Amino acid sequence: NCLSFLRPKDFPTLQNDTFLRAARGEETEHVPVWCMRQAGRYLPEFRESRAGKDFFDTCRSPESCCELTLQPLRRFPFDAAIIFSDILVVPQAMGMDVLMVAGKGPTFPDPLKEPEDLQRLRTAVDVEKELGYVFKAITLTRHKIEGKVPLIGFTGAPWTLMAYMIEGGGSNTYSKAKRWLYRHPEASHMLLRMLTDVIVEYLLGQVAAGAQALQVFDSHAGILGPVQFKDFSLPYLRDIARRVKDKLKETGQDVPMIVFAKDAHYALEDLSQSHYEVVGLDWTIDPRSARERTGGKVSLQGNMDPCALYSPKDRISEIVQKMVEGFGTRGYIANLGHGLYPDMDPENVGAFVEAVHQHSKLMIKQ
Ligand code: CP3
Numbered sequence: 001n002c003l004s005f006l007r008p009k010d011f012p013t014l015q016n017d018t019f020l021r022a023a024r025g026e027e028t029e030h031v032p033v034w035c036m037r038q039a040g041r042y043l044p045e046f047r048e049s050r051a052g053k054d055f056f057d058t059c060r061s062p063e064s065c066c067e068l069t070l071q072p073l074r075r076f077p078f079d080a081a082i083i084f085s086d087i088l089v090v091p092q093a094m095g096m097d098v099l100m101v102a103g104k105g106p107t108f109p110d111p112l113k114e115p116e117d118l119q120r121l122r123t124a125v126d127v128e129k130e131l132g133y134v135f136k137a138i139t140l141t142r143h144k145i146e147g148k149v150p151l152i153g154f155t156g157a158p159w160t161l162m163a164y165m166i167e168g169g170g171s172n173t174y175s176k177a178k179r180w181l182y183r184h185p186e187a188s189h190m191l192l193r194m195l196t197d198v199i200v201e202y203l204l205g206q207v208a209a210g211a212q213a214l215q216v217f218d219s220h221a222g223i224l225g226p227v228q229f230k231d232f233s234l235p236y237l238r239d240i241a242r243r244v245k246d247k248l249k250e251t252g253q254d255v256p257m258i259v260f261a262k263d264a265h266y267a268l269e270d271l272s273q274s275h276y277e278v279v280g281l282d283w284t285i286d287p288r289s290a291r292e293r294t295g296g297k298v299s300l301q302g303n304m305d306p307c308a309l310y311s312p313k314d315r316i317s318e319i320v321q322k323m324v325e326g327f328g329t330r331g332y333i334a335n336l337g338h339g340l341y342p343d344m345d346p347e348n349v350g351a352f353v354e355a356v357h358q359h360s361k362l363m364i365k366q
Helices: 020-025 044-050 055-059 062-075 089-093 115-120 127-144 158-167 174-183 187-210 226-232 233-251 265-271 287-296 308-310 311-325 344-365
Strands: 099-102 105-107 151-156 215-216 257-261 279-280 299-304 332-336
Touching: 020 332, 055 062, 055 089, 055 099, 062 127, 089 127, 089 158, 089 187, 089 344, 115 187, 127 151, 127 187, 151 158, 151 187, 158 174, 158 187, 158 215, 158 233, 158 311, 174 187, 174 226, 187 226, 187 233, 187 311, 215 233, 226 265, 226 287, 233 257, 233 265, 257 265, 265 287, 287 299, 287 311, 299 308, 299 311, 308 311, 308 344, 311 332, 311 344, 332 344
Parallel strands: 151 215, 215 257, 257 279, 279 299, 299 332
Antiparallel strands: 099 105
């Protein structure tokens, strides 16, 4: 196996560290930009690579993950890459079955129904054994990316993963998962703690394998109100950052962490004081008010409405200009407010990236 020769060391020198500098609030020559779901179905080459293959089989193939991660970089001058994988590999590692059903999305055939079901989960998860394929994908990609841009690793947040594990898939209300929070708070905290422990190991493994930044996706934060978020999500998000950072500090490593809690605008102040260097924002937050509310304590990432990519290119450029003016060019990473959709025109994605670079270069020179 050719992979066995690739070790997480002797990586090519990083040539473009703009993203990492912006994450730390340092000066840059332009605002860095990447897109959530930049490796995705809007690219014809992605659809071709994925054709006829099971989604999670693809996730388990380091070569496929590497190829899919690199595809968008061949087209656009993104300032970062995100490893192709999925947040639901963590529930799989804990012993749950997850299938990707065409036209329906991720599906758990046997979701958690009652607290007794927690006994079905693995208690001591051997993260290296269960998720080593992600680590291999990261190491391979870090070599193959040739130091062009940093590679981001990621995980789902405990609450978002819990929501999937109970709901069994996507939902409008997440009422089954929220029922647990109201009816079984202790079992909920137990599950959230189990997830947190696996996630900490998983993120540290990703860094050891070569990830240069980490993003935590709390995609379903918005379904919680401020009270439940403070109780069932925020403490775990903070614990993850604290434990990962403490461990990395022991070995002198400094890996920026991004928290993206979608639709949790009510928690912006708290999120900016949760040990993450970067807070990711969805498009429902105004850039200037986000800056005010986070008080310069963190870098910000986001937040153009993905649907703005349906605009003509000159309009995209205007929208980007306003967004960059709103955030300012320091401590800012441009992105969308959520992932790209499959029907989006790759040319408009290119226009978005170009507009960020162009406008921000002019603003920084002044
Ligand atoms: O390019 C990247 O952003 C990296 C890869 C990535 C994927 N999933 C690949 C993927 C990342 C970072 C994720 C994270 C993820 N997965 C999240 C958090 C981000 C968010 O969107 O809020 C969530 C909630 C999931 C769960 C998940 N995986 C869903 C809901 C779906 C179905 C989406 C759909 O449109 O069908 C997936 C499948 C998935 N994960 C796809 C991709 C590219 C599309 C399916 C395919 O390629 O066949």
